[in-house]
Amino acid sequence: MKETTRWGQLIASVFLNVLCSCLIAAQSKWPAFETVSHDIYPNVASGKILGFSGCLRLLDGRIYCAGATVIDASAKFVPSAETAIFDPRTSAWKQAAPLAEARRLQVMSLLPDGRVLMAGGYNGIPDSSGYPISAVQSAEIYDPYNNRSERIATPDYNWRAMYSALLVPPVSILLPDARLLIISRQSGGVDSSIILDWKTGQIERVPNPPLHSGIRIYVLSLLGDGRVLLSSHLYEQTGMGVVDAAPVLGIFDPVAKQWTQITWPDPKKFLYWVLLPSPSFQSSMLGNQLVGYYFDTNSSPKSYLTYLDLDKGLTTGFEITPLTETSEPLITMAPSDWGEILVSGRDIYPENKDRIYNVHNQSVTYLATPKEPRGAIPLANGDFWGLDYRYANQADNPLNAVVTSSGSYAIKPFARGSLITLFGDKMVEGQGVPEMSLLTTTKEKLPVRMIYASPTQINAVLPDQEGIEGRALLCLTQAQQTKCTPITVVRTAPDVLTADASGRGAAAALFYRAKRDGSMGRYEPVTTLENGKLVLVPARPPAEDEVLFLVLYGTGWRNRAAANGRLKEGVSVYCNDTAMQVPYAGAQGTFFGLDQMNIQIPPALKGRQVVQVLADGKLANPVEIALRD
Structure with a gap:
C-alpha cells in the first residue's frame, strides 16, 4: 500500500514543500559484473515443457514467459498454454495464468499500460513431419495486475500469412499511437505487413518493406520522430556457414504508410543493428543513431561496433577482437536503454566469451563462456537476465529497497532530473537525517534531493547533469553507514x-x-x-x-x-x-x-x-x- 504522500493528489492540490537538500559523497565500491546462476523454471528442468518462445520484462521488473512447447504422446512438438513469471529480486519462479489459446512463436509486445499483447503463433495441429503449421487465428492480452489472459478476436486477418514454412516468427514494434506494427520475416507475400489495433482487433494492411527475397533477420527501432527503422540481412546457409548477409535499411512512416529504402553507406557486411542513445548526449540526433555489430569479410576478418547516424552516415566506433574463422559468427545482441550491449555467440572471439560493450566509454567487460548463442533481457538495474543465469552488478552493501518511477511506479531506467520513489523497510531509522547520493560509472558522487522520507517510502529527485547516463549506484547514508542499490539513468523516460x-x-x-x-x-x-x-x-x-x-x-x-x-x-x-x-x-x-x-x-x-x-x-x-x- 502506498503511503498518503501521493504525487497525483499533491499536484492537484498542494505539492509537498521541499523537506531537505542532501549533499553527500557516499563511499562505495563500484560493482563488477558477476555471473549468477539461478534455477531454471521447474517444469523446464523436469522436462514437462521444453521451454518458452518468448519472454519480456514487465513494468514491475519481473519477467513474463509464454509460448511453451511440449512433446505429446505421439512424440510431436505441440504448443502449451502454460506461462510463468520470474522475479529477479527473489530469483523465484511462479506459474502464471494460462493463455486463452495455446500458441508458440507468437508476436509478443509489452503495452504502455503494463499488459502483454500476444498475437498469432502456431497452434497444436501438426503436419506429417510433426511440426505445427496452422496459425492461431486470434490475439490475446495478459493482465499481470489481475493474472488473467483474455482473447481478442481478429476476424479480418489470416495469421498464417505472417509465418514462413521454416517456422520463423514475425517481428513487431509499438507505434506512437500505441498500435502494433507487425512484419513477416518471409519474402514479403500478401498481408505480411500489418498494423494491429489491439483495443479493437482491427487490422490495417500496409505496404511490405523494401526487401530482397528469402528469410531475413530483422530489427525494428522506433526513431525519435515517430517513424520506424527496419534493419535486415538475408540469412541463408550452406552446410554450417552463413553465406550471405546482404544489408537492407528502410524507414516506415506510419502516417503516410510508406517505406523509404536507405542506401547502404559502406561495402562491408553487418550482422545486427540496435537502436541506442547517441555516444554524445548533446547530439540532436539522439534516438536516431544506431549501434551495429559489424562484420568485415575482407582479407583479415574483423568485427566492429559501429555507429550509423541516419543523417550523417557511418562512423566506426571500436574494433572487437578479431575472429578466428572467416565465416560470419552466430550471435545475439541484447541492447539496453542506457548504452550497453550484451553480445553472446559462437565463433565471435578467440576466448569465445560473452561480453558487455559500453557504447559511451568504449569499455569491454568479459563474461562467461556460453555453449550456444543465448539471448538476454536487460533489467532495470543494469543486469542482463537469461533463463538460467544473470550477469549482475551487485553492490557490496545492498540497500533493501525497490526503486520505481513516481509516475507509473514502474521499475525501469530513470530519466536524469526525474522523480523517483523507493519502497522498502527500515530505510530511515533513528533521529538522524538520512542523506542520498548517486555514484556514476565515472566514480562521480552527486547529491540526490530527498523531498519525503519515512522508514518504508522515500521520494527523491535524481541529479540533472549531462553525461551521467548509464549504470549508477543509488546510495542512502545514515548513522555513518552507506547502503546502495544499482539503477540505470537515461536522458528521457516519460511517466x-x-x-x-x-x-x-x-x-x-x-x-x-x-x-x-x-x-x-x-x-x-x-x-x-x-x-x-x-x-x-x-x-x-x-x-x-x-x-x-x-x-x-x-x-x-x-x-x-x-x-x-x-x-x-x-x-x-x-x-x-x-x-x-x-x-x-x-x-x-x-x-x-x-x-x-x-x-x-x-x-x-x-x-x-x-x-x-x-x-x-x-x-x-x-x-x-x-x-x-
Whole structure:
C-alpha cells in the first residue's frame, strides 16, 4: 500500500514543500559484473515443457514467459498454454495464468499500460513431419495486475500469412499511437505487413518493406520522430556457414504508410543493428543513431561496433577482437536503454566469451563462456537476465529497497532530473537525517534531493547533469553507514502522474479554459471524489471565445531531444487515436523534478479519452480523462 504522500493528489492540490537538500559523497565500491546462476523454471528442468518462445520484462521488473512447447504422446512438438513469471529480486519462479489459446512463436509486445499483447503463433495441429503449421487465428492480452489472459478476436486477418514454412516468427514494434506494427520475416507475400489495433482487433494492411527475397533477420527501432527503422540481412546457409548477409535499411512512416529504402553507406557486411542513445548526449540526433555489430569479410576478418547516424552516415566506433574463422559468427545482441550491449555467440572471439560493450566509454567487460548463442533481457538495474543465469552488478552493501518511477511506479531506467520513489523497510531509522547520493560509472558522487522520507517510502529527485547516463549506484547514508542499490539513468523516460497514485487510470491533471482575447482563464478539475471514489469530471467543449487545454503533470520528459519530423521538440500526444497539439512540454518550474505538458483539446473531441504521451520515441504510461458529449 502506498503511503498518503501521493504525487497525483499533491499536484492537484498542494505539492509537498521541499523537506531537505542532501549533499553527500557516499563511499562505495563500484560493482563488477558477476555471473549468477539461478534455477531454471521447474517444469523446464523436469522436462514437462521444453521451454518458452518468448519472454519480456514487465513494468514491475519481473519477467513474463509464454509460448511453451511440449512433446505429446505421439512424440510431436505441440504448443502449451502454460506461462510463468520470474522475479529477479527473489530469483523465484511462479506459474502464471494460462493463455486463452495455446500458441508458440507468437508476436509478443509489452503495452504502455503494463499488459502483454500476444498475437498469432502456431497452434497444436501438426503436419506429417510433426511440426505445427496452422496459425492461431486470434490475439490475446495478459493482465499481470489481475493474472488473467483474455482473447481478442481478429476476424479480418489470416495469421498464417505472417509465418514462413521454416517456422520463423514475425517481428513487431509499438507505434506512437500505441498500435502494433507487425512484419513477416518471409519474402514479403500478401498481408505480411500489418498494423494491429489491439483495443479493437482491427487490422490495417500496409505496404511490405523494401526487401530482397528469402528469410531475413530483422530489427525494428522506433526513431525519435515517430517513424520506424527496419534493419535486415538475408540469412541463408550452406552446410554450417552463413553465406550471405546482404544489408537492407528502410524507414516506415506510419502516417503516410510508406517505406523509404536507405542506401547502404559502406561495402562491408553487418550482422545486427540496435537502436541506442547517441555516444554524445548533446547530439540532436539522439534516438536516431544506431549501434551495429559489424562484420568485415575482407582479407583479415574483423568485427566492429559501429555507429550509423541516419543523417550523417557511418562512423566506426571500436574494433572487437578479431575472429578466428572467416565465416560470419552466430550471435545475439541484447541492447539496453542506457548504452550497453550484451553480445553472446559462437565463433565471435578467440576466448569465445560473452561480453558487455559500453557504447559511451568504449569499455569491454568479459563474461562467461556460453555453449550456444543465448539471448538476454536487460533489467532495470543494469543486469542482463537469461533463463538460467544473470550477469549482475551487485553492490557490496545492498540497500533493501525497490526503486520505481513516481509516475507509473514502474521499475525501469530513470530519466536524469526525474522523480523517483523507493519502497522498502527500515530505510530511515533513528533521529538522524538520512542523506542520498548517486555514484556514476565515472566514480562521480552527486547529491540526490530527498523531498519525503519515512522508514518504508522515500521520494527523491535524481541529479540533472549531462553525461551521467548509464549504470549508477543509488546510495542512502545514515548513522555513518552507506547502503546502495544499482539503477540505470537515461536522458528521457516519460511517466505521467495519476490521480490515485497507482500509475494507471485517471490523470493527475487540470483543464485550463483560456480566453482568446487574452483575459484571465480558469482551471477546472479532471477528477473528483464521489462517495469516497475517484471519478472523472467531463469537461464541456470550449465556447467560441475559448481554447481548452489539458495541463498534464509527470516526470522524465524535460530533457528530450529536438526531434526531426512531425514531433514538436521530441514529444507527441494522442487522445485515443487523435494526434494532439502540444504548445509546451518541459519543466513545471516550481517543484523539483516535476514536468508539465500543455495539450490543446480540439472542440470535436468527445467522451472518455486515453491520453498517450511519447517522448524521444519512448511511450509513457497511458492515463484517462473525460470530455462532455
